[in-house]
Amino acid sequence: xxxxxxxxxxxxxxxxxxxxxxxxxxxxxxxxxxxxxxxxxxxxxxxxxxxxxxxxxxxxxxxxxxxxxxxxxxxxxxxxxxxxxxxxxxxxxxxxxxxxxxxxxxxxxxxxxxxxxxxxxxxxxxxxxxxxxxxxxxxxxxxxxxxxxxxxxxxxxxxxxxxxxxxxxxxxxxxxxxxxxxxxxxxxxxxxxxxxxxxxxxxxxxxxxxxxxxxxxxxxxxxxxxxxxxxxxxxxxxxxxxxxxxxxxxxxxxxxxxxx
Amino acid sequence: xxxxxxxxxxxxxxxxxxxxxxxxxxxxxxxxxxxxxxxxxxxxxxxxxxxxxxxxxxxxxxxxxxxxxxxxxxxxxxxxxxxxxxxxxxxxxxxxxxxxxxxxxxxxxxxxxxxxxxxxxxxxxxxxxxxxxxxxxxxxxxxxxxxxxxxxxxxxxxxxxxxxxxxxxxxxxxxxxxxxxxxxxxxxxxxxxxxxxxxxxxxxxxxxxxxxxxxxxxxxxxxxxxxxxxxxxxxxxxxxxxxxxxxxxxxxxxxxxxxxxxxxx
Amino acid sequence: xxxxxxxxxxxxxxxxxxxxxxxxxxxxxxxxxxxxxxxxxxxxxxxxxxxxxxxxxxxxxxxxxxxxxxxxxxxxxxxxxxxxxxxxxxxxxxxxxxxxxxxxxxxxxxxxxxxxxxxxxxxxxxxxxxxxxxxxxxxxxxxxxxxxxxxxxxxxxxxxxxxxxxxxxxxxxxxxxxxxxxxxxxxxxxxxxxxxxxxxxxxxxxxxxxxxxxxxxxxxxxxxxxxxxxxxxxxxxxxxxxxxxxxxxxxxxxxxxx
Numbered sequence: 001x002x003x004x005x006x007x008x009x010x011x012x013x014x015x016x017x018x019x020x021x022x023x024x025x026x027x028x029x030x031x032x033x034x035x036x037x038x039x040x041x042x043x044x045x046x047x048x049x050x051x052x053x054x055x056x057x058x059x060x061x062x063x064x065x066x067x068x069x070x071x072x073x074x075x076x077x078x079x080x081x082x083x084x085x086x087x088x089x090x091x092x093x094x095x096x097x098x099x100x101x102x103x104x105x106x107x108x109x110x111x112x113x114x115x116x117x118x119x120x121x122x123x124x125x126x127x128x129x130x131x132x133x134x135x136x137x138x139x140x141x142x143x144x145x146x147x148x149x150x151x152x153x154x155x156x157x158x159x160x161x162x163x164x165x166x167x168x169x170x171x172x173x174x175x176x177x178x179x180x181x182x183x184x185x186x187x188x189x190x191x192x193x194x195x196x197x198x199x200x201x202x203x204x205x206x207x208x209x210x211x212x213x214x215x216x217x218x219x220x221x222x223x224x225x226x227x228x229x230x231x232x233x234x235x236x237x238x239x240x241x242x243x244x245x246x247x248x249x250x251x252x253x254x255x256x257x258x259x260x
Numbered sequence: 261x262x263x264x265x266x267x268x269x270x271x272x273x274x275x276x277x278x279x280x281x282x283x284x285x286x287x288x289x290x291x292x293x294x295x296x297x298x299x300x301x302x303x304x305x306x307x308x309x310x311x312x313x314x315x316x317x318x319x320x321x322x323x324x325x326x327x328x329x330x331x332x333x334x335x336x337x338x339x340x341x342x343x344x345x346x347x348x349x350x351x352x353x354x355x356x357x358x359x360x361x362x363x364x365x366x367x368x369x370x371x372x373x374x375x376x377x378x379x380x381x382x383x384x385x386x387x388x389x390x391x392x393x394x395x396x397x398x399x400x401x402x403x404x405x406x407x408x409x410x411x412x413x414x415x416x417x418x419x420x421x422x423x424x425x426x427x428x429x430x431x432x433x434x435x436x437x438x439x440x441x442x443x444x445x446x447x448x449x450x451x452x453x454x455x456x457x458x459x460x461x462x463x464x465x466x467x468x469x470x471x472x473x474x475x476x477x478x479x480x481x482x483x484x485x486x487x488x489x490x491x492x493x494x495x496x497x498x499x500x501x502x503x504x505x506x507x508x509x510x511x512x513x514x515x516x517x518x519x520x521x522x523x524x525x
Numbered sequence: 526x527x528x529x530x531x532x533x534x535x536x537x538x539x540x541x542x543x544x545x546x547x548x549x550x551x552x553x554x555x556x557x558x559x560x561x562x563x564x565x566x567x568x569x570x571x572x573x574x575x576x577x578x579x580x581x582x583x584x585x586x587x588x589x590x591x592x593x594x595x596x597x598x599x600x601x602x603x604x605x606x607x608x609x610x611x612x613x614x615x616x617x618x619x620x621x622x623x624x625x626x627x628x629x630x631x632x633x634x635x636x637x638x639x640x641x642x643x644x645x646x647x648x649x650x651x652x653x654x655x656x657x658x659x660x661x662x663x664x665x666x667x668x669x670x671x672x673x674x675x676x677x678x679x680x681x682x683x684x685x686x687x688x689x690x691x692x693x694x695x696x697x698x699x700x701x702x703x704x705x706x707x708x709x710x711x712x713x714x715x716x717x718x719x720x721x722x723x724x725x726x727x728x729x730x731x732x733x734x735x736x737x738x739x740x741x742x743x744x745x746x747x748x749x750x751x752x753x754x755x756x757x758x759x760x761x762x763x764x765x766x767x768x769x770x771x772x773x774x775x776x777x778x779x780x781x782x783x
Contacts, residue, residue, distance in 0.1 A: 058419045076422040088416035091519045092438040101434070102424035135520025153424065278620045285621065300640055362537030363544065369758040370750055371715035373631065373722065374731075377738040377746045381561050457629035461719055464631060474632060481635040489636045493628060500627025 006157060006189045007032040007055065012064035014050055024050040026214035028064070032157075035187045039200040041247065042210030043254035048193045049085075051215065052161050055191060056082050069156060078102065081150030083160040087142040089134040095121065095145050096130040102153040120148040123182060140171040147179070157189040164199070176202055180228055197247060201240050202229055209246045212253035219246050302487045307494065310487035320471075325495065327471030328459060331387065335394025336455045340448065343399050347406025348432070357407055364404060372397040372458040376465050385468035390459065397458030398451035405447020409440025442521045449508040456500050473499070563744040572748040578733075579752070585728035586717060589645065593652025594713050600653075601660030601709065602702065608661070609668020619665070626658040630716030634723050647724045648717055655716040659708035667701025703768060707761075714757055 012028040015021060024047035032038045042048045053059045055066055057076035066073040068080070089098050096117055103113035121130060124144035134142055143163055150158060163179075164172040176199060183190060183203075194200055200207045207221040221243050229236055286304045293303035315321040350357050375396050379389040413436055421435045463474030477492035545565045552559040572579065608615040630651045637647040721731025730753060737745035 056419070056423055058422070076419065078423070078425040080423060082420065082423045084416050084420065086416060088414065088420045090417060090420075090435070090438070091521050092441070092515075101421075105425045105427075105430055133519055149420075149424075277616070281617045281620045282624075284617070358533070359536055359540050363540045366541070366754045366758050369761065370754045371718055373715070373719035374734065374750050374753055376722075377734055378750065380738065381743055381746070453627065456627070457631075460629045461631045464634075465722065477632055477635050481639055484639065486636070486639065489639075493632060493636070496632055497624050497628045501624050504627060505623075 003033040003036075005031045006034040006036075006069065007191065008067040009051075009055075010065045010067075012051070012054065012066065013062045014047070014054060014059065015062045023214040025054075026216055028216060030208060030217055030220075032189065032191060034189055036205045037183060037187075037190045037192065037203055038206055038208060039192045039194060039204035040208045040210060041194060041197065041200045041243065042215065043212055043247065043251040044195060045254050045257060046210045046212050046250065047215030048195075048210055049161050051210075052159050052191065052193050056080055056159050078106070078153050079156045081153070081155035081158045083143070083146045083150050083158070083163045085162040085165045087134070087139075087146050087166070089142055089145055089149075091134050094131045094133055095126060095137075098134065098145055099149045099152050102149065106153065117148070117152055120152045121145075123151075124148045125178070138171075139167045140175055143167065143175065144178075147182070151188075155188075157191060160190065160192045162193055162195070165194070172199075177228070179203065184227065197240055197244050198231060201236060201243060202231065207243055209243065210250070212250045213257060218250065221246070300486065302490055306487050307490050310485075310491050314488070314491070323471045324473050324476045327469075327475075328463065328473045331390045331463075331472070332394055332455060332459050335391040335459070336398050336452060338391075338395045339398030339402055339451060339455065342395075343402025343451070344406050344444070346399075347403040348410065348437075350403070351407050351410040351436075357411070361407070364400065364407075368400045368404060372454060373461045373465075376462050379462070380466065385466050387466075387469060389466045390462040390469060390472070393458045393462035394455045397454040397456075401451040401454055402444070402447055405443045405450070406440055409443030409447070410436050412443060413439035442516055445512055445516050449504065449512065452503055452508060453500070456496075456503060460496060561743065563747050568744045568748045568751070571744050572752065575745070575748075582728050582730050582733040583752070583756070585725075585732075586714075586721065586730040589648050589652055589717050589729070590714050593649045593717070594656050594710060596649075597653045597656035597660060597709060597713070598706070601657045601705065602664050605661040605664025605702075605705070606668055608665035609671075615665055615669065619662075622658055622662055626662065629719075630655040630712075631719040631723065634720050638724055643724050643726045648720050648729075651720050652713050652717045656709040656713035659712060660702075660705040663701045663705030663708065667699075667705075670701070706768065711761065714760075718753065 007030075009028055009030045012025055013023070014025040015023050028051060040048045040051060050059065054061055055068075055073065057073055057080075090101065093101065096114065099117040099121055100110075100113040103116060108116075118130070121127060124147055126141060126144050126148070129137065129141065134145065137145070143166075146163070164175050167175065180203060192200075192203060201223055204223050207223060209218045209221065210216065211218045221239065223239055225233070225235055225239065289301070290304050292298055293301050293306075311321070350360055372393055376389065376393055379392050379396075383389045383392055417435060417439060418431070421431055426434065459472075460474035460477075463469055463472035464478040469475050473492055473495050477489050477496075480486075480488040480492065548557070548562070549565045551557040552562055552564040604618070608618055633651050633654065634647065637650055641647045641650065718729075718731040718734075721729040722735040725732035725735075730749060734746055734749035737743070737749065
């Protein structure tokens with residue numbers, strides 16, 4: 001079966017000008033296939049979030065190009081969905097209105113927008129909280145809203161920037177399992193950034209391991225395990241070992257780098 | 261049902277607690293004057309009598325209060341509208357807001373009362389000057405808090421809206437404006453205090469203004485009417501308190517507090 | 526860093542220069558009536574010529590400001606600490622404070638003129654009153670907000686009353702005291718200038734402006750306002766900033782405040 005390339009990154013370079021010049025990314029090349037769950041894994045400060053922000057169009061590359069379905073990515077648009085690490089929900093809107101917002105922008109009539117929003121709110125399990133304001137929700141619940149909001153306008157790809165990073169260990173595990181379940185339903189193309197090896201191996205079809213700053217793709221690990229996966233499974237642990245060994249030397253390097 | 265009763269009981273209790281110090285002060289005050297301990301202080305009872313006299317017998321107190329209120333509302337609403345508009349326009353381009361902020365800070369440094377002579381020169385000695393003073397009092401604070409609020413909107417909220425497909429106008433109406441409320445609403449609260457104080461000061465200086473609480477205090481001096489002066493102060497104090505605690509707190513509660521967007525401090 | 530700071534200062538001055546430029550042009554070409562609005566080219570030379578007199582006026586105002594402010598500071602910190610420390614005092618005084626705080630100083634002027642006459646006694650008394658309230662209010666809040674855990678920690682380490690006061694309550698309160706000082710100072714000088722409009726008879730920035738107005742000396746009116754803006758903007762930016770730097774910022778107690 002020939003795999004179509006959904007996202008293509010060519011010779012990507014990103015330099016941040018400022019008091020100190022920082023080269024976040026140096027010559028990143030990757031291809032992400034359609035319907036795959038791609039995880040970008042790297043040590044802190046390696047530029048993985050920057051990479052995702054570039055794919056989203058929130059920042060512009062210094063050099064190089066990115067393509068989504070063959071079209072050059074120039075700015076943010078509803079062909080992509082984004083889930084933020086700090087949730088980024090609109091505090092003055094209820095859960096329902098947060099999710100209907102992208103549809104309102106599209107010009108959808110209120111009734112239809114609400115119907116679609118309801119569908120996704122139920123999908124993430126927040127049925128009873130439609131009229132709650134975000135500040136009353138727990139971290140895990142907020143992120144579910146974030147996921148619903150990103151999926152509601154049915155983008156081509158879903159970009160997730162360490163979405164569970166702000167959650168406690170238990171909630172995090174729970175969310176991984178639920179995300180996996182949701183993804184299995186329609187297998188959207190996902191680009192997921194994390195620094196957790198276990199999270200990567202649990203969720204990914206392929207893990208892109210990045211080097212320390214300036215970031216490059218060090219290696220790609222295919223995770224050919226059947227889903228849903230078991231954290232304690234023998235094969236799971238083998239893959240985990242492999243990924244960990246790739247990552248460790250990079251973590252070492254990043255610890256000796258200047259903190260921003 | 262029961263929760264409402266509980267709430268009312270609590271509110272009543274808090275109100276009583278609030279009023280006790282005043283009652284104590286009034287009683288002590290009355291006693292002090294009764295025993296002639298401080299010569300020129302009017303007794304609370306005398307002030308109250310003056311209130312009854314001016315309010316019901318002479319019917320002029322309502323004129324004073326109405327005059328002040330009318331100018332306050334007009335000037336303040338103007339300040340809100342123009343303050344938000346100007347603050348928003350300035351914020352459209354970072355370069356413009358960066359350039360204009362220092363100049364704005366200079367203008368804010370000028371006490372509103374200092375503008376009154378200029379207003380008297382250019383707008384005359386009557387109502388318009390007072391309304392303009394009220395306007396100026398609130399305008400700078402509102403412009404500044406609008407600008408600050410817009411600047412402080414979380415970058416990721418903007419990103420989230422961008423990727424959902426928001427264009428410039430919807431971005432402004434749906435994201436920047438509500439997002440700025442966290443700074444704007446406290447700014448409105450500050451501004452009404454400034455406007456209220458500007459009102460009183462301007463009324464005292466504008467010679468052709470006849471009615472107004474500030475005016476009442478000013479003219480009372482020429483009749484040596486100490487009771488009326490104190491009455492005026494009481495009205496100003498209560499008025500300021502009502503505006504701040506009742507009106508503004510209420511607005512804060514149904515917007516930024518409801519959305520959990522209260523800033524630190 | 527210095528380059529950036531210099532360029533941003535220059536950046537900020539441009540609109541101000543443009544402002545005066547347009548003022549001059551509008552007055553020159555009759556868009557603004559120069560009889561009412563005067564012109565920068567008349568105002569600035571006038572100020573320059575009046576310089577010695579100007580200094581006297583400034584001196585009077587600043588004298589009143591310093592006297593009333595520091596008296597208010599002393600009383601305000603004392604009572605504020607008391608209020609913060611003893612709940613009952615707080616409960617009884619706070620409602621009174623929050624109410625009287627809203628009264629503009631200039632409204633009190635007629636009464637004090639009646640009692641104390643014109644001039645310094647009236648002006649300084651009112652200055653003390655308006656500076657006092659923001660200070661006492663914030664100091665009380667500051668002391669009240671001392672983290673109970675800090676107090677418990679100090680107690681466990683054998684803190685006596687006096688030690689507790691000096692080592693726990695006082696430093697924590699400093700950030701609130703600084704806020705109170707900021708607000709108190711601002712209200713103080715603004716009110717003093719306002720009261721000078723009515724109650725001063727010979728010297729003072731407010732007196733200078735009002736007197737010029739009454740004698741239709743409009744250029745001095747505008748000049749006075751400009752001086753005021755520059756002077757107090759500078760005071761607030763430098764003195765207060767220094768204060769903040771040495772206390773709350775040094776100790777990492779910065780509150781994001783507007």
